[in-house]
Amino acid sequence: MRALRVALIASSRYPVNQPFAGGLEAHVWHLAAALRNAGHSVTLFAGPGSDPELDCELIDVRPAPLSTAARTDISMPAEHFMQEHHAYLDLMLRLSRNYADSFDVIHNHSLHYLPVAMTSTLNTPVLTTLHTPPTPWLESAIAAGSSPGRFAAVSNFTAEAWKHAAGDVDVVHNGVDTDHWRQGPGGQRLIWFGRIVPEKGAHHAIAAARAAGMPLVLAGPISDHAYFSEWIEPELGNSVDYLGHLVTDDLVTAVGNSAVALVTPQWDEPYGLVVAESLACGTPVAAYGRGGIPEILTPDCGRLVPADDVRALTAAIGEARQLDRASARARALSHCSQRRMVDRYIELYDEMACSVTTSSRRAS
Incomplete structure (x- = not known):
C-alpha cells in the first residue's frame, strides 16, 4: 500500500x-x-x-x-x-x-x-x-x-x-498499543483510572471497593475540582489512594499491578478505552454495561453489571479477580490492538x- x-x-x-x-x-x-x-x-x-x-x-x-x-x-x-x-x-x-x-x-x-x-x-x-x-x-x-x-x-x-x-x-x-500496554503480574488491589469527573463515577468504585474489602487506587486528571473535593477527597485514606495524573509508563505499571480494574460510567461510554487498556495489561475488568463497553468485554476477561448497581459491581469484583490474566491479554490482542x-x-x-x-x- x-x-x-x-x-x-x-x-x-x-x-x-x-x-x-x-x-x-x-x-x-x-x-x-x-x-x-x-x-x-x-x-x-x-x-x-x-x-x-x-x-x-x-x-x-x-x-x-x-x-x-x-x-x-x-x-x-x-x-x-x-x-x-x-x-x-x-x-x-x-x-x-x-x-x-x-x-x-x-x-x-x-x-x-x-x-x-x-x-x-x-x-x-x-x-x-x-x-x-x-x-x-x-x-x-x-x-x-x-x-x-x-x-x-x-x-x-x-x-x-x-x-x-x-x-x-x-x-x-x-x-491500544499492546507493546506499550504490556501484561503485568496483577496484585491484591483494585484500580480505577480516567478523568475525575461526575460522569466517570469514581465514587461508585470507592463504594464497591469498600464493600468488597479491597484496597483501591485512583489515577487520572482532576477535571472537575468541585466533584473531587466533595465526593473523592473525603474518601481518601483508609485503603483508598489517589496516585495523581500519571504519564503512560507509570499508568501501565499501576494497572498491571492491580487485580481488577473498575469501570463505572454514569453515562453511555461511546467506546471505553480504559477497558481496552486494562485488558492489554492482563487486568480483568468489572464494569457497568453501558454504551460501547459490552462490545469489548467478554465473560472470559471481565464482568458486566447493570448501570449504577454498586452491589452487583461488588459481587463482580470477586468473580473478575478469579479470571485468567492471559485471557484478558488475549482479548486485547485480538479485538483492541x-x-x-x-x-x-x-x-x-x-x-x-x-x-x-x-x-x-x-x-x-
Whole structure:
C-alpha cells in the first residue's frame, strides 16, 4: 500500500501530549505515532502544548479579533465559544487555501462543528471519527453541509446513535498499543483510572471497593475540582489512594499491578478505552454495561453489571479477580490492538484518496 499524506485534526481544548487529559488526546497521539511508524506522512493540527516530537501545526486558540462594539453586543456568546469558533474557522480556511494540495486525506477527531460544516470547501476528502454521543452543534453541521464527508464511529453503539444524522457509519474500534500496554503480574488491589469527573463515577468504585474489602487506587486528571473535593477527597485514606495524573509508563505499571480494574460510567461510554487498556495489561475488568463497553468485554476477561448497581459491581469484583490474566491479554490482542485499528483506518484513507483520484480523472 502506498504512503499517504494524512492530516489529523485534534481537539483544541487540551494538548495532545502526556500526561493525557483524556482518551481522545491519547487516541490521537497514538494514531499519529502509529501512522508515522507505518511510513505515512502525518501532520497534526492540535492545541498549544502538544508533543513537539510530532509534526504539529497549531490550532491557534486566542482572543477573537472583535471590536469593543461587537463584544458588547447583546448577541455576544461566551468568550471561550468565540475563541474556539475563530480558531477552527482559521484552520479550515488554511486547509482550503494554504494546504489545498498538501494531503491525500484529512482525518478529523475534533468535537467542533466547523470541520464538518466546512468540509465541502476542501478539495481533500475528510473522514470524521465520531467519539461522542450526538451533539446539537455537530448534528446541525451534518445537516447543513452539502457534502459533510465520511464518518467512522468508535463502536457499533456509537454508530447506531448517529445513524439518524450521519447515515451508515464505518465502525473502527479504538485500539491500544499492546507493546506499550504490556501484561503485568496483577496484585491484591483494585484500580480505577480516567478523568475525575461526575460522569466517570469514581465514587461508585470507592463504594464497591469498600464493600468488597479491597484496597483501591485512583489515577487520572482532576477535571472537575468541585466533584473531587466533595465526593473523592473525603474518601481518601483508609485503603483508598489517589496516585495523581500519571504519564503512560507509570499508568501501565499501576494497572498491571492491580487485580481488577473498575469501570463505572454514569453515562453511555461511546467506546471505553480504559477497558481496552486494562485488558492489554492482563487486568480483568468489572464494569457497568453501558454504551460501547459490552462490545469489548467478554465473560472470559471481565464482568458486566447493570448501570449504577454498586452491589452487583461488588459481587463482580470477586468473580473478575478469579479470571485468567492471559485471557484478558488475549482479548486485547485480538479485538483492541492499535495495529488492527490503524490497518482499518489506512484502508479507509486509501479508499477515499483513490476515489478522489478516480473522480478527477473522469472530470478531465
